[in-house]
């Protein structure tokens with residue numbers, strides 16, 4: 001996560017006049033600095049757990065903002081092309097009179113982004129803080145290359161025919177683990193079902209095609225743009241779409257007969273099994289007492305203690321050099 005105080009450093013050091021609103025903050029990941037919080041501020045955050053956190057603190061949050069803003073602030077994510085597109089869009093939304101401020105960690109590519117931006121527009125200032133940088137500029141007018149930066153993250157159909165975009169999970173090809181999981185979609189999956197962390201909808205689409213006795217499938221995904229792609233890819237009327245954090249999601253009706261998932265395994269660069277553990281706990285909470293969880297995981301991820309803690313029975317149905325397919329039955333934790 002970026003140092004939240006870095007983005008307001010140029011204002012705090014008197015290098016820029018006090019922050020003018022209306023202001024847009026694209027992809028804030030943590031605390032909002034006080035001087036920003038006191039401005040007429042809209043936060044754009046498409047990742048639901050972070051959007052929820054900001055909303056709980058009273059901020060106005062949109063998954064995608066439009067309009068004109070006097071100041072546009074951008075915090076980098078791990079996705080290089082998304083970062084370029086966000087800077088280009090910030091310049092468009094700020095216009096000629098506006099100010100754009102960009103902050104990011106070295107590990108998220110702030111140096112190369114600064115270099116690429118400097119080739120197109122004049123950078124007015126740069127400061128270094130907390131293993132990263134903040135830079136700022138007043139967009140001078142239309143820069144044709146910025147249109148290309150924005151276009152590079154637009155959703156397009158991938159070679160398998162699904163709508164997806166850079167920054168989403170496995171956008172260009174179907175994930176091998178997900179493909180493997182579809183081989184275990186059998187007649188035992190019926191009734192009310194959920195797909196936790198559905199991405200652009202590959203598993204949901206395959207599941208509905210394979211299991212005709214499913215009555216509803218809740219397609220649950222935290223990243224707004226991926227869920228929008230899933231809406232296009234999964235056209236079966238049994239699907240219901242939820243922009244939601246799977247770990248706090250409440251089933252809209254009865255608890256589920258089955259839950260399927262290929263859980264996320266990193267938020268930063270390193271694998272973080274705790275995220276998948278959260279998904280296993282959520283599945284146990286969301287399932288009926290007789291319900292089942294079917295999941296795929298990278299072979300080395302240690303999910304067994306969590307399966308033991310949350311389910312009465314679980315089996316590894318398949319294991320190879322890369323993946324394991326797990327079926328868990330009869331959740332221990334009930335509401």
Ligand SMILES: C[S@@+](CC[C@H](N)C(=O)[O-])C[C@H]1O[C@@H](n2cnc3c(N)ncnc32)[C@H](O)[C@@H]1O
Pocket residue numbers: 049169170175178196197198199200201202203220221222223226244245246247261262263264265
């Ligand atoms: C490994 S991908 C699997 C995507 C898709 N099911 C597939 O098999 O191709 C995990 C997905 O979970 C999403 N995700 C991450 N954290 C989440 C959360 N807290 N709640 C819901 N979805 C989340 C990610 O955005 C990503 O799309």
